[in-house]
Amino acid sequence: MNDIFSDYFAQRDNFLTRLDARLKVVFVIMAIILTLGSRKVFVPWCIILSVPVILLSLKVPLKIIIHRICAPLGIALSILCIQTFYYGGTPIWRLHIGALSLTAYAEGLRYGYAIVLKIMASTSWVLFLSMTTSLPKLLEAGLWFKLPPAWIEVCFLTYRYIFVLLEDAKTVFDAPFRSLRSLGVLAGTIVIKAYDQSIATYEAMMLRGYKNINQDLVTMERFKTADFLAVFIFGLILIALGMSC
């Protein structure tokens, strides 16, 4: 889990990780919206091919990129399959399974293919964001965008405790699995550990003078020259995407 948790790569120092998180968030959200609205087939293809190249240049292992893309790809292929056999009126080929025949339609195939491309292109954008921006930076940007501080605070705590509980969960799940009852015991153990940990953490936080997170604590840096350059490049990409819609 730690390997595929792509936040790890966002901790590295390179041109893209140094860019302001606010810029990247706005860019990726707009890019996803424009990609979904795109009518040209080559646009998603360009994104699908170029994002992994950018990530490889940042020395993200190919195995990790493939691993991350595999899950949405499986779902995308299922959607393609359903659409091909389900939707349309122009038959392209028939599949005979015993007495039953399935007909694939041209319209369904086209529609499914477009969905597959959009899924993979949007996933590539998210991959780009997550591999270049760590969650704490994203949450700080969220606080700057006036997201509720309480939500951000719980998000921070969740992020912190995923790694703590992962270790505990690993120990618990490595224990021999005897029966269905063991499942409950495993989950119960994690819940008890989580509860005790929450009390201990709260006390420790109070002793260290912790106060609630609020907008005043946002320490976003001012935009640098590299950020302005990024705005220009991102702007060009967005205009190109917008023209394809």
Added chain:
Amino acid sequence: MAMKKTAFYLVLSAIFCLLASGNAWAMHISEGILPMKWAGLWYLIALPFVIKGVRDIKKKTEINPHFKVLLGLMGAVIFIISCMPVPVPTAGTCSHPAGTGISAVLVGPVMSILVTSIALLIQALFLAHGGLTTWGADIVSMGVMGSFAAYFSFRILQKLKAPLFLCGFIAGLLADWATYATTSFELASALHGSKSMLSLFYTILVAFIPTQLPLGILEGFLTGGMVVFVYKRRPDILHSLGVIKKAIPVCIFALGFAALLLASQTALAQEQGKWPGVDVNVVEKFAQEQGRPAWTPFINTDQGDLLLFVFLLAGAAGGFMAGFCWRKLFCEREGAQ
């Protein structure tokens, strides 16, 4: 014709299953699947629940100071449980539970939606599990539907005095199935094109059955087992989170009831004559106007101490019954608990 159609959907679903079985992330709708208008609609539906959750944090933190930290940890628990691969023998693959059954039972449905939204965001960003545009749809299916299904089933069964394991089991089971039914609906509503939405909904639903039917049962065991385990080891956790109400001693109940009875009798005695009932004011009055005055009752309990005697008899019979069944009513139940 109907048989052929059913067979067609079954074969289509089987293909869907074979393709989807390669990964364990079928519960979340992937990035880019939903068209923008549908993605926006699901965002709008999810938003009020998340806002309500954010507002409730403050109130809950005032009662329980470490509640916010607990929520953070609960988010991590959901994250881990919904990433936990569980082997599904019928489909020959791995899938994963929702985890919202556990959180809904422990921290309530609204807080469960809040932590689910956080777990889903982190999964979407860093594991390609779900997506940013489909975040709203995923919150509705896993957070809203899963949590409410779990919470209400748990509470209803608790009211019906069902065993704790059964309450948790049904909560986990329904949380999982409700999530998948909603995911199927979300996919079908967005992707049906010019064809019937219902038929695509059934296709996707049938496709989920080989993995989700057994997985729902497994999640039931997970949630039920968790509640019982925590109750046995650390009942204070369930009491402090309000999952199980502390048993109020019978004597407090009896004293309260007696005080209420006494107060009502005193008030009645003071108000005697001031507030005649609807029978006297309306029914008797109109009956009299129509020439149908009230008859003298065949058994007139107003005469002598007859009413008192009847109450005495009822009390004695009730007391005898309660005494006769005392062990069954109280001792055995306590022992079982």
